[in-house]
Amino acid sequence: MFEMFAYDFMQRAFLAGMIIAVLASVSGTFIVLRRYSMISETLAHSALVGVAVGLVAGFNPIWMAVIVSILSAWLIEYLRAYFSLYSDAVLAILLSGSLAIAVIIVSLGGAFNNSLFSYLFGSILSVSSADVITISIFGTLCLSVLLLFSKEFYFIAYDEEVAKTSGIKVKLLNFLLVSIVAVIIALSIRVVGSLLIGALMVIPTVSAMQYRQGFVRTLLISLAFALLSVASGMTLSFYFSLPSGATIVLSILVIFIISLVVNKR
Amino acid sequence: MKFTLPIFDVKNLYFRAGDQEILSNISLEIFGAEYIAIIGPNGGGKTTLIRVLLGLEKPTSGEARIFGKRIKDFKEWHKIGYVPQRAIHVDANFPATVEDVVNMGRTSQRKLFSRMSKEDNACVLDAMNKMDVYSLKDKMIGTLSGGQRQRVMIARALASKPEILILDEPNTGVDMVSQKRFYALLKQLNQEEKITIVFITHDIGVIADDIARLFTINQKAIICNNPKEALSCEEMSELYGIEAHLLHNHKHEH
Numbered sequence: 001m002f003e004m005f006a007y008d009f010m011q012r013a014f015l016a017g018m019i020i021a022v023l024a025s026v027s028g029t030f031i032v033l034r035r036y037s038m039i040s041e042t043l044a045h046s047a048l049v050g051v052a053v054g055l056v057a058g059f060n061p062i063w064m065a066v067i068v069s070i071l072s073a074w075l076i077e078y079l080r081a082y083f084s085l086y087s088d089a090v091l092a093i094l095l096s097g098s099l100a101i102a103v104i105i106v107s108l109g110g111a112f113n114n115s116l117f118s119y120l121f122g123s124i125l126s127v128s129s130a131d132v133i134t135i136s137i138f139g140t141l142c143l144s145v146l147l148l149f150s151k152e153f154y155f156i157a158y159d160e161e162v163a164k165t166s167g168i169k170v171k172l173l174n175f176l177l178v179s180i181v182a183v184i185i186a187l188s189i190r191v192v193g194s195l196l197i198g199a200l201m202v203i204p205t206v207s208a209m210q211y212r213q214g215f216v217r218t219l220l221i222s223l224a225f226a227l228l229s230v231a232s233g234m235t236l237s238f239y240f241s242l243p244s245g246a247t248i249v250l251s252i253l254v255i256f257i258i259s260l261v262v263n264k265r
Numbered sequence: 266m267k268f269t270l271p272i273f274d275v276k277n278l279y280f281r282a283g284d285q286e287i288l289s290n291i292s293l294e295i296f297g298a299e300y301i302a303i304i305g306p307n308g309g310g311k312t313t314l315i316r317v318l319l320g321l322e323k324p325t326s327g328e329a330r331i332f333g334k335r336i337k338d339f340k341e342w343h344k345i346g347y348v349p350q351r352a353i354h355v356d357a358n359f360p361a362t363v364e365d366v367v368n369m370g371r372t373s374q375r376k377l378f379s380r381m382s383k384e385d386n387a388c389v390l391d392a393m394n395k396m397d398v399y400s401l402k403d404k405m406i407g408t409l410s411g412g413q414r415q416r417v418m419i420a421r422a423l424a425s426k427p428e429i430l431i432l433d434e435p436n437t438g439v440d441m442v443s444q445k446r447f448y449a450l451l452k453q454l455n456q457e458e459k460i461t462i463v464f465i466t467h468d469i470g471v472i473a474d475d476i477a478r479l480f481t482i483n484q485k486a487i488i489c490n491n492p493k494e495a496l497s498c499e500e501m502s503e504l505y506g507i508e509a510h511l512l513h514n515h516k517h518e519h
Contacts, residue, residue, distance in 0.1 A: 033359065155369045158361065162349060165319045166425060167342030167373040209358050212405050218360035 004238045012132050013124035013244070017191050017230040019139045021200070023184045024192075025226035026146050028201035029219050031181060032209075033157035039076065039178065040185060041198040042091040045098040046072030047186045048194045051119045052102040056109030061119065062134055065186035072098065073182040077175060122193035122245030124237050135187050142180045149173060154215055191230075193245030200226060203252045207259040225255050270333050271296050272429050272461055273318055278327030280313055287313050291327070291486045297428065298459040300452075302476045304466055309483035311465045312350065312433055319347055319431070343374050346422030348415075350433040355414060357407035363417050364402040367393055370424025392423035396450060412443025416450070423454075429461040430454070436466065448475070 004010045031037060050068030054061030072094060079090045106116055118126045146153070152173055155163040164170045181201075188197045208222035233248030240247075271294040280288035287310045295301060305311050316322040318329055320336040331339045355361075370392065371385045381389070393399040396416040401409065406417065415435055422430055430451075436444050452475045454460045464476070481487040 151369075151372050151375065154365075155372045158359065158366070158369060159349070161321060162347055163369075163372070164321065165342060165345065165347045166370070167340070209360055212358070212407075213360060214362035214403075214405070215360055215365045 004235065009125055009127065010234075010238060012129060013127045013191060014231075014234055016127050016132050016135045017124075017234050017244070017248075018227060019135050020184075020188045020191055021226040021230040022223060023139050023142055023146075024188060024197065024200045025204045025222045026143065026219065027177075027181050027184050028226075029205045029208075029222055030146070030150075030153040030157055030177060032202055032205040033154070034177075036087075037198070037202045038088060038091045039073075040181065040201040042076065042095040042098070043069045043073055043178075043182050043185045044189065044194040044197045045095045045102070047182075047189055048102040048119065049098050049105065050186065051116070051189065051194070052105035052109070055115060056105055060130075062131060062186060062190065065189060066138070066183055069182040069186045070179055073178040074175075077178055118193070118243070119189050120193050120195050120245075121243035122189070122191050122196060122248070124191070124234055124244045127190050131190055135190075138183055138187055142184055145176065145180055149176070153177060191244055192248055193243065196245035196249045199249040199252060200230070203249075203256050204229070207252070207256045210259040210263040212263070225252065225259075229255055269296060271330075272332060274330040274333070275318070276328050278314075278317065278329060279325045280310070280317060280322065281325040286484060288317070288324075288482075289484050291482070293480060293486055293488055295429070295461065295463060297461055298455070300455045300462045300464075300475055300477045301480060302464045302466065302478075303480045303482055305482040311482045314482055315347075315431055315433055315463075315465060319345070343425040344428045346370075346419075346425060346427035346430045348418045348422050348430070348432045348435055355406050359407060361406045362402065363393075363398055363404050363406060363409070364389070366406050366417055367398075367402075367420045367424050370421040374425060388426060389424050392420040395423060395454070396420035410443075411439045412447070415439055415443070415447060419450075427460065429463065431463045431465075433465045435464075451475070 005014070028040070031040060047065040047069040049072075050063075050065035051061040053059065053068070054064035076087075076090055076094060079085055080087050115126075117123075152163070152168050155166075155168060156170055156173060160170055185194075185197050185201075188200070192200050204222040204225040205218070207225050208218045211218070211221055213221065229251035230248050232251040234244055236242060236247040236251070237244035273293070273295040275291055275293045278288055278291040279286070291314065303311050303314070313322060317324050318331070318336075320339070329336055332341070332344070367389050368381065368385075371381065371388060375381070375385060390399070393402060396419050398413065398416050398420050401413060401417070406414065409417065419430070419432070419435070432451075436447070439447070451462055451464070455462050455475070479489045481489070
């Protein structure tokens, strides 16, 4: 079982995966409670534009992904606020739009190959030492901000207007939350892949909510589910040579189904 | 005569949505320790007025001040407890215990990173006891009855130690026994704690006897300092048509 840790690449992937499990489940809790689950899908596709630019132009794809997904998050909030468009429509438009742009960039640049495949579905082989450092630094920053404002994010998720009338800076914090989610998604695409990261953000929380516990316990259950599914997903990925994103999402789906059945009323 | 600063001071306030005038030339003052009911027909602008007072909507013209400050300069929002109309409709699966919800009332006064301080916990405990929900503190909010949820929402508002409570139709979907208990609790808050209470309803039949002043909002405001007289006055009849007569008769039966 532990022979997989004899490989350097696996140690790196595992470390990165654990950090991402923490980030995705904590930020995912607030996103799910705010009924904003789809933003993770859209931002993941926007991050792909960054990856495409990085692959073609020879920049670090993760850095480019961070930049593009933050810009996309801001664009979404701007469009929602100033053009009174439905938010789900805005998310759908940006999701397909980003994917189209990403595909055009990689096609023109002739980079449509295996390396793109790994960004779509995740790969334990692709995590470099530099990636682990990037993920650790940005991950610590994002987690600090999430914990720093967790009570505010929770209140806003519960009732945005009452939160506002109690003196919480709702607009600023919404903006901050989507920016953090954008960074977390961009960091995650190495391990989980851009087409699958949405699942790791949303499903652990939705599974945890089935147990009908208070806020802190729900957050902790969600965290445990995310860690468990990333660990088992990576193990499966190692032994069966499957894309890690797919095996992680499959693991979390199993947890979700068990949670549903166990808590059926 | 002693000069006291009103909590809310509204002067010549207009609110227009598109070409429809929702509030027109509203002027009113709300002072400390008052007990006020705002009534008016559905769509008459009661909720809009409250939303303007809370800074959730910008008036088209005119001015509203809170504690003497313009709304955008006002910072001490913890002095105001707001329980909106939809407050008792909670998503059944939202992961929150009663204590989680009441704790939210402390959010804006807590410092960054800090856990609940002794003072925070004391405020939450006090609010839960006042609204008689302490025994429910570990229950999930989604499993409570309408009446229990209503008390929890008010406990959350009380946890920030407000000087004024604004309740927007808090009785929608609450049974009669709970309503009576609720009025008794509000009366207690008003008389013992000197908390100003502003109570919005479209149902003039349920106005409690404890209310000191009555504002009627139907685009314009009519302010009556003696509610019992007001309910039989000509203006009220105009406003409500037959309903006011019904209420008038109803009052005589007792």
